Amino acid sequence: MxxxxxxxxxxxxxxxxxxxxxxxxxxxxxxxxxxxxxxxxxxxxxxxxxxxxxxxxxxxxxxxxxxxxxxxxxxxxxxxxxxxxxxxxxxxxxxxxxxxxxxxxxxxxxxxxxxxxxxxxxxxxxxxxxxxxxxxxxxxxxxxxxxxxxxxxxxxxxxxxxxxxxxxxxxxxxxxxxxxxxxxxxxxxxxxxxxxxxxxxxxxxxxxxxxxxxxxxxxxxxxxxxxxxRSYEAKEWNRKNGTAEPEQAVDRIHQPTLDEGVAEPRNDADLRPWRSMRDALKKPVGSHPGRLKPFLVRSNYGSSGIPGRRGVRTDQQPAATVTGRISRFVVFEHLDENVVYEGPRFSMNEAGMLQTFPPDYPWSGTAQSQQVGNxxxxxxxxxxxxxxxxxxxxxxxxxxxxxxxxxxxxxxxxxxxxxxxxxxxxxxxxxxxxQVPPPSSVRPRKSTKKGPAT
CATH class of the missing domain: 3.40.50.150 (Vaccinia Virus protein VP39)
Structure with missing residues (x-):
């Protein structure tokens, strides 16, 4: 309710x-x-x-x-x-x-x-x-x-x-x-x-x-x-925009930025469109220089276990679930009309902004990615x-x-x-x-591989 x-x-x-x-x-x-x-x-x-x-x-x-x-x-x-x-x-x-x-x-x-x-x-x-x-x-x-x-x-x-x-x-x-x-x-x-x-x-x-x-x-x-x-619907996005693999997405990375109107409302027309990574990161603010170039993000981590939310997303989509692995997310930018290349990965400031922390939040100490993701x-x-x-x-x-x-x-x-x-x-x-138990006290995941263990 x-x-x-x-x-x-x-x-x-x-x-x-x-x-x-x-x-x-x-x-x-x-x-x-x-x-x-x-x-x-x-x-x-x-x-x-x-x-x-x-x-x-x-x-x-x-x-x-x-x-x-x-x-x-x-x-x-x-x-x-x-x-x-x-x-x-x-x-x-x-x-x-x-x-x-x-x-x-x-x-x-x-x-x-x-x-x-x-x-x-x-x-x-x-x-x-x-x-x-x-x-x-x-x-x-x-x-x-x-x-x-x-x-x-x-x-x-x-x-x-x-x-x-x-x-x-x-x-x-x-x-x-x-x-x-x-x-x-x-x-x-x-x-x-x-x-x-x-x-x-x-x-x-x-x-x-x-x-x-x-x-x-x-x-x-x-x-x-x-x-x-509005809710982000991965299937609806993929149906309208096709694959998002970097090697196949050069045309899309050059598209003009959409006015956040890609996701159709499900029930309530008064709801605002979901916010994209570009909307959160494009403007320079504080020490953040702004992400002015269109980009793609590849993550091998899903969103709350929903496989349809895995994979590659453009800056015109919301980020996948920000976790302690955010520093491993690969960010691609375009080099020319036919080539994409790996650009700078998200800074901790940017990762925090994707979590809606204010710009220049003072991430300190070690394991900062884990702090952001948790x-x-x-x-x-x-x-x-x-x-x-x-x-x-x-x-x-x-x-x-x-x-x-x-x-x-x-x-x-x-x-x-x-x-x-x-x-x-x-x-x-x-x-x-x-507080953290030794690895041996946690039941390991079951292997999905067939054949004898190596």
Whole structure:
């Protein structure tokens, strides 16, 4: 169910706790909507990006904060949000989470029944990949809030979650228990779950996400955000434009740029056309010089597991799903009327812009491609928050202006709070090896090749 009804804010002063906050997609969304947020993120480089962006951050393990320092969180937080790590559920991963869906549903039931944490934690340690259990953390935070002396037992008013489509069955189970049995203290929520396509919210990229929006009973029925743009249909594009292989696409790369009117509306003629890569990258802004030449992009990665979205796309189409492999996407430009050649690949600035991060967002540390790919597209996140809170949809033009980076003094202050020191991590900061399992603990993919192993 989606809604474009009259906006009626349900909270006077929303304050978001962003679990698994990454480099700041949901926090940028909050700033776009003028909503304060606090992010918890365990990966050091993502935290460095957040500090450089001026975002309030705790460099910490989400599970450890819940167990050991929940009472130190601001008591006026009333919106719980997050996107748990997707590696074990994503079609690009090994699938340990998908294989454990039934088990995880059982843990949801046990949590809602009020079973002690130590009993559940003992059993969770038997999962092949411990990251699978992180999808339970939002529920565990919601339960923890109702027993917090610092909060006087006040539950969160709103919950907003997003993940890869494979997690939709778990969000549906979340919805069932939140509505029917409620939290152990009796708090119930009204919940809506759906799988949404980001290009239908103005993101120049095809990316499908399973989302959950919950409101505490008494705050009205939630709705999914109403689409603002048309859906990208790969088959329709291919039918009209033919193949997009670089060697066969010279004629198309020389075509005049279309006025974003290629995709026909499916149901609502009032929807705006989906946004293309060219629309997102063509104009010089900040340090971005602009992608003025027509181009093609070849990716060997699909979009949310949909084969029809794989392959080569022109600058007149949305990007394929931006992942940690974005730096490997090959970009072709034209040399003359009969030749295409490999041009410069996407910079991190451009990759971020395809995710709707503002130009000059301060990507920092290592694994920057992974940071970009793992992030919630800020424009999409803003639509989710706006729908959840009953406030007007965001103005996307704000995200096209260069980001105002934090000063060195501001970074030092943020890191002093988030890490415990102005210029370094401390003993309280998590280590990557403490959370990522060794490769042998993850079930490998089954080979599709025939014959003896080599």
């Amino acid at each position: 989606t809604s474009s009804a009259h906006h009626q804010p349900i909270l006077d002063k929303p304050f978001v706790l962003d679990l698994f906050a990454g480099p700041g997609g949901l926090d940028v969304a909050g700033q776009l909507l003028e909503i304060p947020s606090l992010g918890i993120e365990w990966e050091k480089s993502a935290c460095l990006t957040r500090y450089a962006a001026g975002l309030d951050t705790l460099h910490a393990d989400v599970s450890a904060v819940r167990r050991e320092s929940f009472e130190s969180l601001p008591p006026d937080i009333n919106v719980l949000a997050g996107g748990p790590p997707c590696q074990t559920y994503s079609v690009a991963g090994h699938g340990a989470g998908r294989q454990a869906l039934k088990q995880v549903k059982g843990y949801i039931e046990r949590l809602m029944a009020g079973e002690p944490d130590h009993e559940i934690d003992k059993d969770l340690r038997t999962l092949p990949d411990p990251r699978t259990a992180l999808v339970l953390e939002p529920l565990r935070y919601a339960i923890r809030a109702t027993t917090s002396p610092n909060r006087e037992g006040r539950p969160y008013d709103v919950i907003v979650l997003e993940q890869v489509p494979a997690v939709a069955p778990l969000w549906q189970h979340y919805a069932k228990v939140l509505e029917e049995s409620g939290l152990p203290d009796g708090t119930k929520y009204k919940v809506v779950v759906g799988v949404l396509d980001t290009e239908t919210y103005g993101v120049p990229q095809t990316r499908s996400r399973a989302v959950l929006i919950a409101r505490r009973e008494g705050l009205g029925d939630p709705s999914l955000p109403a689409a603002t743009h 992030a919630v597209p800020p424009l999409f996140g803003a639509h989710l928050l706006a729908a959840a809170l009953g406030i007007p949809e965001p103005d996307p033009e704000v995200l096209t202006k260069p980001w105002q980076q934090a000063t060195e003094e501001q970074r030092a202050k943020l890191r002093s709070i988030g890490c415990g020191a102005a210029d370094a991590c401390t003993d309280k900061c998590p280590r990557a090896e403490d």
